[in-house]
Amino acid sequence: MAVKGQVISGEFGKIIVRQKHGETIELGELLIGTAGYDKVLMQAYDLSYGSQISRQNLELMSGMKMEQENDLEFYEPELRNYKLTMLKSVLVIKNNCKDAVSSKTLPDFFSFVSDVKKQDMRFFSEPKNPLSLGNLRSGSKVLDLDISVEGDKVLSEHILVPATTGRGKSNLTKCLIWNTIDKEYCAMLVLDPHDEYYGRNELGMKDHPEHKNVIYYSQNPPPGCMTLKINLRKILPWHFNGVASWTDAQSEAMSAYYKKYKEKWIEAVLFDKEVKGFMDGTLGVLKRRLLSLLNIDVNEGNTSMIGVSEGDKARISSKGVFSASSGESTVTDIVDSLEKARTVIIDTSGYSGSVEILIGSIISTEILNRYRSYKVKGSLDDKPVISIVLEEAPRVLGKEVLEKGSNIFATIAREGRKFKTGLYAITQLPSLIPRQILANMNTKIILGIEMAPERQAVIDSASQDLSDDNRNIASLDKGEAVVTSNFTKFAIPLKVPLFKRVVEKSQNEHNRNSYYSGATGEQSRAEGTAESKAETKVDSKADSKAKVFADSNAEKKDYPGIRFG
Ligand SMILES: Nc1ncnc2c1ncn2[C@@H]1O[C@H](COP(=O)(O)OP(=O)(O)O)[C@@H](O)[C@H]1O
Ligand SMILES: [Mg+2]
16 A cells, blocks of 8 residues: 555544645545545545745745755755645545445544445446446556446436536547447437537547447438438427427417418418418518528419418428428438437537527437337337437527426436436536526536636536535546536545547457457367258358357357447
8 A cells, every 4th residue: 555645633524634745635535534444435626835934944945045045955955845635534444445435534533535446346346237437547547447327217317517618528428429339228318419429530439340220311321321301391480499488479479370281381481372360471580480490492483371281292392301392201210210329410510509409308208208209108118229419509408498398308417217217418607597597407427617707507416426526527637527416425536537538449459349259150160060061161151150140149249339448
């Protein structure tokens, strides 16, 4: 045990340790102390100087040294001057490091504290459905200990990723999506306004060994991927909640159109079909707004006042995602894929923010409706958790937006967990999200946050007491994070790996697995019976291929998680 300091005074929550001369303790560093037979896990949250010499004397000595260039030295400097570290006690580790409980005691007075070691953390048990977040970090040191959380629970009870730009939100999100691609317990719907996750021109989800589980929609898709088209008849009036704000009269007109024309309501608005009780002005504005929001054109001409005809439909031309003539099954297909635990990435980079949110709103409403009905039927347990990745979350979860009315994302934030539907909300400005919603996001992966009010909003709504961690969060470097969650025993400092490394690691692992299962195929062929030896060469090749495939599948079942670290 390398001693790093000694407990010399303090109180619960503020244990003062004198640092050993020559050792450094960083902000956020984890340290191990002793309390009787148990160990105490502590974390540094503040640092200061201490000296046996009075301040006045120190000032005088400094003056003599600097001003008179005197080569004055301290007598036994390592005894007289030192650094002090303020620690908070986080957990008591018991039972040969196999159990940990929240800390209710102080470490022994005058006991030594030392570096945390991997073997001190044996109480981290492997979750049933592991989702790896990164490695345990102590200050800026990274430990060889993978931190995995219970993936299905964490995803269904929402994840918030708050951080200043450039601190690694996208990198973290890439790693997490990657780690879920081969998992049966969850699916991800990724609304991607920067087109950065599929990896069209760089490393991305397309490079995953199980890339067949990744479905990519885009306006101009690469070969083999889907063009995003959504039929107008799939859009319902309430899909616009959170997308655009309407006057009361406009909302009522939309409802009246829907009531009368059902799924053809947008066509009815566009061709001025009859609906009673609204001023022409209102209907005109509604029509213009829909045309511009949906990015469509209509070829005006003689049409009847009532009923939407096929002729009307043919006059609508699509300039973007929404179309009168195609995309009937897109939403159904997407949600079908999600139900099969696939990852669906939608490149929304070519669209305005409102169109992106409208697309998200249509699909999310379908997800929640289906999962609600599965719950009623009792079949929800067999379905994967669906997590919806949302950039710039305050666009739909912000106080200002919600004051004008709720939307599907706020509904999911409030009650999605009952229906195995969660949000993965990314933001630079968590303070814009109402406290109640922040508090509902039961896991927060906090990367560096520069602005104090943003830090405060996260600290105030964290699952663990982070009131002493303000400085610690401010000083987080790229990829350094603190995870606070209802599903972790303490606020875990971690280092998110660089996405490139995660890709390399799982591709290597995949190649290794294929190699070994390939060898098994060869071997079994060599040991085959006379009958199988009698088979033609072509056949036996086909056989061994089938075998390799079956083997590599078996491997995957045995080792459900890609582990790194
Ligand atoms: N875990 C990490 N380790 C090391 N460097 C990182 C890590 N995450 C991000 N970075 C660096 O920071 C840059 C910005 O990261 P990015 O994920 O795009 O941030 P954000 O999405 O928050 O703006 C990346 O290009 C990368 O070089
Ligand atoms: Mg980003």
